[in-house]
Amino acid sequence: MGAIIREPDIWEIPEGDREILGISPYKGSLVIYYRLGKREDSQCGIILRKRREDGMLYGIAASNAGIEEISEELLEEIQPGVWGKKRD
Numbered sequence: 001m002g003a004i005i006r007e008p009d010i011w012e013i014p015e016g017d018r019e020i021l022g023i024s025p026y027k028g029s030l031v032i033y034y035r036l037g038k039r040e041d042s043q044c045g046i047i048l049r050k051r052r053e054d055g056m057l058y059g060i061a062a063s064n065a066g067i068e069e070i071s072e073e074l075l076e077e078i079q080p081g082v083w084g085k086k087r088d
Contacts, residue, residue, distance in 0.1 A: 008045035021061050031059040
């Protein structure tokens, strides 16, 4: 993990891909935030260390961040090495 940002300022991308929530500036770079839930759940942004080929950072918007034990059956892969809880 690269950083956790409290209440990130995420800008929507008109007609962007559904899995992308939006973009946000961070220390001279742009972070592409991927959607895990509803926009109002974006109380923190988790920025990953891995960069995209174009130099932008990967980010995940979340309602909170923490460590939790969970069954693998309840998870889905979002990006290589990044997992999130499945939602109904």
